[in-house]
Amino acid sequence: MTSFAKILIISGIMLIIAGIILWLTEGRTGWLGHLPGDIRIEKENFSFYFPITTMIIISIVVSIILWLVRKLF
Secondary structure, eight states: OOHHHHHHHHHHHHHHHHHHHHHHTTTTOTTTTOOTTOEEEEOSSOEEEEOHHHHHHHHHHHHHHHHHHHHHO
16 A cells, blocks of 8 residues: 555544544533634624634644654554
8 A cells, every 4th residue: 555545544534533522522622712812803794713722722732642643653
């Protein structure tokens, strides 16, 4: 199997696991996306939402998980 195929398979498995985790913690993740630092602009005919703090936290968590996976394998 080529390395690109392995990357696609692993990415798909990780997305499925992330989806299952979000599905199981549906009511308990209400704070996610509503952290201080998330930009929200709402006007009459326009709304803009940019969850910068949430994206930074998710990036840190994913980086730690990938670092651990690399160290274990």
